[in-house]
Amino acid sequence: MSLNIEIDNTTLDILSTRLKKVTSPLDILKWLGNFKPSEVELAIDIISNMTVYTTNEIEEILNDSFQSIFPNISKNERIIVNPIGDFGKSGSMITYFFQKTSFYKTRKNQGKTKLLASVDKIDYKLNKEYTLILLDDFIGSGNTIEEYFLKHIEPIKNNFKGIHFVGIAGMQDGFRRISPLFTKVNIPKSNIFKKAFSNDSSFFGYRNYAKYRELCYLYGKKLTKETVSKTGKIKFNDALGYENSQSLVSFGYGSPNNTLPIIWSNYDGWYPLIPRNSVDKMSIAKNFRKSILHELSILKEFGSEQIRDNFFSFKIKKGKREFSSVDKIDFSIYSIIKLSRTGFTPVSICQKLGIFYTDYENYINKGRERGIFDGKDELTLFGLELYQDAKKCINKCKKSIFYENDEQFKIKNINYTPSKFNGKS
Incomplete structure (x- = not known):
C-alpha cells in the first residue's frame, strides 16, 4: 500500500488524540490510503467527527448508571444482569467491564447482583424483589434489542418490579424504538x-453533509452486500451502517x-x-507480533546485558552450554511497554496482541514483579530506562542496516589492470 498522504504531523497527532489513541498514527495513514488524494481531506473530516469510548469511560458510565438505578438496595432486593448477545460479542464484553465497576x-x-447469560436460569x-438489567454497549437501529426483549423477556416480565436497559451510547432512532419496552x-x-x-445533524452542517454522504456511500456499496427488493431493485441498505444507521461511534475494542x-x-x-470482526483483529495482531519478534531478535544480538536479563529469561541447556531465549511472558511485557509508551489503552493493547484482558493483567503483574510496572500499572523509572535502552539499540541497528544495504546496491567503478598480457608481465 502506498502511503503518499499529504498530512502534517500536527493534524495526525490531533486525529490520534481524537480517536483516544485506540489506533496509531500509522494505522490512520494506512486507512487514509484507501482514498483517492482528492478525497483525503473529506476522510479526515469524517474521522474528526467520530466518538470513541475507552475502557475507563465505559466503566464510569456503567457505574453511574447502576448507581442512579440503585441508590439504595433493600434487604430483599435482587438484581439480575443479562448481557444481550452471544458469548464473545459486545454484550459479554460490556459485562466484563461492569464487573470492574x-x-x-x-x-x-x-451479594445481591447475579450475572446470567440466559434469563432461563433465574432461580x-x-x-x-427482582429487577432485571439488560446490558449492551450500543443501540443501533434497536432491532436486535427489540427482538431479544419480545422473545426472551416479554413472557417473564411480570416477575420483575422493573426492567432497565443499560448501555454506553446509541442512535436516536433506536433509542426511541426500544424506550417503550x-x-x-x-x-x-x-x-x-x-x-x-x-x-439537522451538527456533524457536517446543513449545507455540506451531502458530499460526505456521497463519499461514504460510494465506498460503502463496495464494502457491504447488496439486497434485492420484491420489485427486483438492487439496494445497499447497509452501505452507511446496518439498516442505514449512519453512526460514527466506536469503542476501544471495536x-x-x-x-x-x-x-x-x-x-x-x-x-x-x-476493526469490527475478530478476523480483522487477528490479522492486526499477527502483523504486530511479527514486528515485535523482529525487534527482540535485534535486542538479543545487540542489546545490553540489562535488556537480555529482562526480556530473555527462558533458559535452555544443551550439554554444558546454556542459551537464553524469549518466552511468552517476556514477549508480552515488552509489547505492553512499547504500546503503552505509544499511547495505546489496555483494551487496544489486548486487541493488538490478540489476548484477553485477564491475560493483560497477568502480564502486568509479572512485570510488576520485575520492577517494570508500579501499582498503577504504569512504567517505573527502571521500566522507562529499559524502554529507552531498547529503543536506542533498535534505532541504531536499523540505521546500520540501512547504510550497509545502501552501500551494497551502489554501482561501483572498478579499474581492472591485468598482471600479465600475452604471457608477459
Whole structure:
C-alpha cells in the first residue's frame, strides 16, 4: 500500500488524540490510503467527527448508571444482569467491564447482583424483589434489542418490579424504538446521536453533509452486500451502517456494524481504522507480533546485558552450554511497554496482541514483579530506562542496516589492470 498522504504531523497527532489513541498514527495513514488524494481531506473530516469510548469511560458510565438505578438496595432486593448477545460479542464484553465497576465490587451489591447469560436460569426465591438489567454497549437501529426483549423477556416480565436497559451510547432512532419496552433506558443524553448525514445533524452542517454522504456511500456499496427488493431493485441498505444507521461511534475494542463500514470493514483489501470482526483483529495482531519478534531478535544480538536479563529469561541447556531465549511472558511485557509508551489503552493493547484482558493483567503483574510496572500499572523509572535502552539499540541497528544495504546496491567503478598480457608481465 502506498502511503503518499499529504498530512502534517500536527493534524495526525490531533486525529490520534481524537480517536483516544485506540489506533496509531500509522494505522490512520494506512486507512487514509484507501482514498483517492482528492478525497483525503473529506476522510479526515469524517474521522474528526467520530466518538470513541475507552475502557475507563465505559466503566464510569456503567457505574453511574447502576448507581442512579440503585441508590439504595433493600434487604430483599435482587438484581439480575443479562448481557444481550452471544458469548464473545459486545454484550459479554460490556459485562466484563461492569464487573470492574465500584458498584459491582462493593461486597453488599455483589451479594445481591447475579450475572446470567440466559434469563432461563433465574432461580426465583420467595419474598425477594427482582429487577432485571439488560446490558449492551450500543443501540443501533434497536432491532436486535427489540427482538431479544419480545422473545426472551416479554413472557417473564411480570416477575420483575422493573426492567432497565443499560448501555454506553446509541442512535436516536433506536433509542426511541426500544424506550417503550423498558422501565427506563439508561444512556447519558450526550451519548445519544443523530444520523451522521441527517439534515439537522451538527456533524457536517446543513449545507455540506451531502458530499460526505456521497463519499461514504460510494465506498460503502463496495464494502457491504447488496439486497434485492420484491420489485427486483438492487439496494445497499447497509452501505452507511446496518439498516442505514449512519453512526460514527466506536469503542476501544471495536466498532458496531451500525458505524459507517468505511471505518471497520476489511472487505476486498480495504484497510479498517477500528476493526469490527475478530478476523480483522487477528490479522492486526499477527502483523504486530511479527514486528515485535523482529525487534527482540535485534535486542538479543545487540542489546545490553540489562535488556537480555529482562526480556530473555527462558533458559535452555544443551550439554554444558546454556542459551537464553524469549518466552511468552517476556514477549508480552515488552509489547505492553512499547504500546503503552505509544499511547495505546489496555483494551487496544489486548486487541493488538490478540489476548484477553485477564491475560493483560497477568502480564502486568509479572512485570510488576520485575520492577517494570508500579501499582498503577504504569512504567517505573527502571521500566522507562529499559524502554529507552531498547529503543536506542533498535534505532541504531536499523540505521546500520540501512547504510550497509545502501552501500551494497551502489554501482561501483572498478579499474581492472591485468598482471600479465600475452604471457608477459
